[in-house]
Amino acid sequence: MADHGTPQRVEELRRRVNEVDGELVRILNERARIVQELGAYKRETGVALFDPRREEEILRRVAEINEGPIYDTSMRDIFELIMHRIRDLEVERREFSN
Amino acid sequence: MDITQDVKIDVKTANGMIRPGTFRVVAGPCTVESYDQFYAGAKAVKQAGFEYVRGGAFKPRTSPYSFQGLGEEGLKIMAEVSGEMGLKVVTEVMDPYDIELVMEHAQVLQIGARNAQNFSLLRRVGAAIAGTDHGVLLKRGPSSTVEEWLLAAEYVTSAGGDNVVLCERGIRTFETATRFTLDLSAVIVAKRLTDLPVIVDPSHAAGRSDLVIPLSKAAVAAEADGLIVESHHDPQEALCDGEQALPIEALMGLKDVLSPFATAMGREVI
Numbered sequence: 001m002a003d004h005g006t007p008q009r010v011e012e013l014r015r016r017v018n019e020v021d022g023e024l025v026r027i028l029n030e031r032a033r034i035v036q037e038l039g040a041y042k043r044e045t046g047v048a049l050f051d052p053r054r055e056e057e058i059l060r061r062v063a064e065i066n067e068g069p070i071y072d073t074s075m076r077d078i079f080e081l082i083m084h085r086i087r088d089l090e091v092e093r094r095e096f097s098n
Numbered sequence: 099m100d101i102t103q104d105v106k107i108d109v110k111t112a113n114g115m116i117r118p119g120t121f122r123v124v125a126g127p128c129t130v131e132s133y134d135q136f137y138a139g140a141k142a143v144k145q146a147g148f149e150y151v152r153g154g155a156f157k158p159r160t161s162p163y164s165f166q167g168l169g170e171e172g173l174k175i176m177a178e179v180s181g182e183m184g185l186k187v188v189t190e191v192m193d194p195y196d197i198e199l200v201m202e203h204a205q206v207l208q209i210g211a212r213n214a215q216n217f218s219l220l221r222r223v224g225a226a227i228a229g230t231d232h233g234v235l236l237k238r239g240p241s242s243t244v245e246e247w248l249l250a251a252e253y254v255t256s257a258g259g260d261n262v263v264l265c266e267r268g269i270r271t272f273e274t275a276t277r278f279t280l281d282l283s284a285v286i287v288a289k290r291l292t293d294l295p296v297i298v299d300p301s302h303a304a305g306r307s308d309l310v311i312p313l314s315k316a317a318v319a320a321e322a323d324g325l326i327v328e329s330h331h332d333p334q335e336a337l338c339d340g341e342q343a344l345p346i347e348a349l350m351g352l353k354d355v356l357s358p359f360a361t362a363m364g365r366e367v368i
Binding site for chain 2 (some may be wrong): 048049084087
């Protein structure tokens with residue numbers, strides 16, 4: 001089949017996906033910075049980083065405000081990954097904090 | 099250069115098992131086989147300069163036909179011998195029905211790797227030891243992630259259990275030269291995520307005694323708060339895991355061997 005180039009509609013949708021991705025990246029880093037502030041506070045006050053109760057609270061809230069089409073369970077998975085990767089950042093940072 | 103700068107050596111348990119600036123060694127036989135055998139094993143632990151003796155009365159064996167431990171009789175032997183020598187006992191509890199019985203005879207209840215995610219046992223042990231001086235030694239399951247291990251500990255603490263000590267004992271990997279692979283990075287990660295003490299079991303991880311001392315040194319360097327090792331007065335004749343037990347001579351030298359490493363990390367071997 002001859003390549004007639006990407007249809008304009010697909011181009012447009014891809015452009016919008018890229019825009020949303022850019023926004024997601026920006027927002028995720030904003031979230032990470034807030035967590036870093038929280039981490040610094042926890043460090044000062046001697047509170048452990050591991051807080052499964054709070055994590056569950058966040059995951060429940062995320063599922064609650066989720067309107068789809070992403071499944072609630074998938075949204076939980078996505079946020080679990082986000083939380084843990086950002087927490088890893090804190091675990092690593094601790095090493096250089098003293 | 100101060101290599102202890104970023105190391106968390108101030109963790110502790112309220113019952114004194116883990117104390118700031120120390121490296122706790124728990125040693126003893128895999129299993130209580132008889133009064134005489136446990137007496138010899140405990141005496142060696144005492145002479146080696148340690149305060150905590152381990153020993154199994156209820157053994158989680160892969161085959162139901164393997165030696166299963168002496169049960170209550172084993173607990174009584176451990177309590178009697180350790181009482182006489184002024185040692186504290188760490189022993190495994192496998193069944194919720196036995197929790198009270200084990201608490202009568204031992205100070206620290208071990209939850210073994212196979213029960214690492216037995217949530218009802220974890221909860222019941224947590225509730226049973228709440229408000230007491232009894233402690234829990236929670237082994238990491240051989241297939242548990244650090245997250246799963248910490249959540250298992252959360253089952254104990256959320257049920258009221260205090261004095262929880264985590265124990266890395268090797269995870270299953272493709273490697274066959276050792277029985278399991280000692281995951282020292284998990285020790286460091288767990289210590290950064292929580293304030294729970296983390297100790298290392300090099301005996302079960304390696305499954306062979308020649309690696310126990312080098313892995314113990316590595317555990318000190320990897321920020322662990324202690325060790326639990328298997329030792330036997332006659333490994334050749336041991337009823338269980340003889341190939342991984344430190345012979346008495348090695349146990350006697352353990353404190354001296356580990357002390358320079360512990361000192362470098364700001365700790366005293368106890």
